[in-house]
Each structure stands twice: as C-alpha cells, then as structure tokens.
Amino acid sequence: MTSDVKYRVAVIGGTGPQGKGLGYRFAQGGHTVVLGSRAAEKGEAVAAEVREKLAGAAGAGEVSGASNADAVEQCDVVLLAVPYDGHDELVASLPLAGKTVISCVNPLAFDKRGAHGKIINNGEGSAAESAQELAPEATVVGAFHNVSAVGLWEEPGLLDEDVIVVGDVVEAKEVAMNLAASVTGRVGIDGGKLRLARQLEPFTAVLISINRKYKVHSGLRITGLSPDASH
Template sequence: MISTPAGTEITPPTAPFTIAVIGGTGPQGKGLGYRFARGGHTVVFGSRSAEKGEAVAEEVAARLDGVAGAGTVSGAANADAAAQADVVLLAVPWDGHDELVASLPLAGKVVISCVNPLGFDKRGAYGLVVDAGEGSAAETAQRLAPEAVVVGAFHNVSAVTLWEHDGFLDEDILVVGDSVAAKGVAIELCASVNGRQGIDAGKLRLARQLEPWTAVLISINRKYKIHSSIKITGFDH
C-alpha cells in the first residue's frame, strides 16, 4: 500500500497502466503520451476541451499504427481523463497550474509531475523561485492533492526527441518522491522512453533542483543547436 499525506492508503497500480496525460495537447504531454502508449500502456490525452484531446489521440493513434504491442489511446477533457486513470501525468504550463490541479479528481491516484516553472527573458530561460525557494511544482501539486501521491519525473526530457525519434532515447531519467512504491510506477514508465528503468534520485523536495535544471539544458541547446539530455555515470544498465 501507498500512504498519502492525508493518511489514506492507495493500492499501487500494476502495469500496464491507464495514464491520463493532463496537458496532453502540448508538445511534452503529447510526446510522453505517445511513448507510454508505444510501451503498451493505455493513454487518455486530456485537454481543456475533449475535442482537442481527441484530435491529439487520433494523431498519436496514426503514429502507432502497426506498432506491435502498443496500447490504446483516447482523448477527453482534463477532469474526465483523470477520472479514468490510475496514473496521472501533469504536463501543463506553470501559469495556471494551481487552479487546474485543484480542479482535478486526483484522490487515490499516483500523480507524476513533469512541470517546470521557468521564465524567459532576453538572456534566455531561467528557473522561477517557488515558495521563496522552499517549494517546487511537484511539491505544490502534492499540497493541492493531499489524497494522492505525487512524484516528479521526466522534467529534463526533450519534447522534440520524444516525438520525432522512434527508438529509445539515450539518456537517464531522474525520479524523485517521498514514496518508494509511487516512485516505482514512474521508474517503470521510464522504460517506455529510454528502454531502461528510471533512477531513484531521492525525496520530492529535490524537484526544487530538477525543475530549474531544464533551463540549463535549454541554454546548452541554444548555444550548440542540439537536444541535450542527462546521463548518470556509474550505472550498469
């Protein structure tokens, strides 16, 4: 069982998962949803309107045509998508994040946040300060959904490579959270992206470092015209 901050218990979901991608019409959500479905999971693409979610689902389904073992995909309004799932991926902009998360039926679910609070100015991307440096998007989601269990993952994966490359990505994915069992769900899902399990990188508060690190990768990408990623040495994958 997984204990939530509110003191309730969640039965850990087992693979293949049913995953709601909240913000599924954005490039990160679409790319991750495509990867999860390619890995055999059922994916519901959520959007502010069901029609937009359904349109992305049709695009992904066409991309998956002929892929052996692929899961099914569909589209729905955000709240309806979350209601259908046992795992919910938050892939939404930081602007409007709190209002949206608070409106979703997340109780009893494992929630994965890949939200990066970033700002942009003429000098480039930079990480925004959340709760005076004492918080992160993932921790905010956990506070707003105390009867769910939130983990942070997929922050630093390029939306471009998720969608444009058919093979597994050659990078490592870091997962943070306060529940080992909930992190295990995200760690298992990483295999749909890079062909190997994700790396347990510690407690949820470390999302404060993972989220703004994306700004560093954006800076590298702009400088060298590449799609950079993270690899951790010392692992025998």
C-alpha cells in the same frame, strides 16, 4: 521492480508538445493513454494524431482523448504536463484523490539572457510540491522534467538518456520509474525525496541553454551505476 507492468495513464496537458510526446512513448510501450485537454474534442483530435503515428507498432496501447477531469477519472496514474502558469488552479480542480500523480512541470521564465528557473515559495518549494499540497490525498512524484519534447515525438528510437524520479513514497516512484522504460528502454533512476524537484525543475533551463548553443536536443545520463541498479 519490473518494467513490464502496464498502466492506464491520464496525460493532463496531453495536447501540448511534452504531453503528446510522453503519451506517444507510453502508448508505444504498451500502456493505455488518455490525453486530457480543457476541451474533450481537442484531446481526441491529438489522440487521433498519436494513433496514426503508432499505426503498425507491435504491442502499442490504446490512446484516446477526453476532458481533463474525465481523463483523470478513467486512470490510476496521472501525468501533469502543463505550463506552470495556471498550474495551481488546474490541479486543485482535478479529482486526484487516490491517484499516483507524476509532475513534469517546469516553472521557467525567459528574458533577454535566456531561460531560468522561477523561485517557488522563496526557494522552499517546487511545482511538484505544490501539486502535493493541493492534492493531499494523491501521491505526487516528480519525473520526466528534463526530456526533450522534440526528441519524444521525432526521434525514431528510444532516447539515450536517463529519467530521474523524486518522491517520498517508494511505490509511487516505481510507477514513474517503470514508465521511463517506454522512453529510454531503462527503468528510471530513484533521485531521492520530492523536495529535490526544486533542483530538477529549473535544471531544464540549463538544457535549454545547451540546446540553443549547440543546436541539439540534449538530455541527462547518470554514470557510475551498475546495470541492475534500478531494480
């Protein structure tokens, strides 16, 4: 596996903080990015913001905006970076057949005690698994759940953390693992089967709690791997 493959990535939810930040990082890494939105003009407005931030960056990929469905049509890789509320209806409406779909959706809830993970399908499901059920002709993996939107957009360099990727198809996981190099400078880590999104998605609530306590934008690092473990 190499991290120098270039993809065309549709970012659904590309006008939100997480989608915009990941779209920026992917384009910075030389990938072509189409930011999707319910309104094409909003997608293009945020794309212009990303292009301005990329001005002068050597080797940056093209960034454009489109409606969600048009963005998917233009790309082979689709990143779902949308709120969990309304997730199922949106995913079911998209032409995802034949696409590699990367879900970074975190089903979270908030109360007086802070953030916590929602229980999906009585504990037997996750947003990523729901997306796979709704788009059976796509291949869904989970990745980028635990990366800070603020860090993606505001940190000047690569983020000092790891991206864990889960999925049931090795080739699809490798797409997300390669894209991770645009964020961290390292290919992502294969974390196992898609069902483990049930642990990755709500873990974001722990990071939110840490961030609130220590006033930081924390991330995950996996220790004990050899330098070439991801290849």
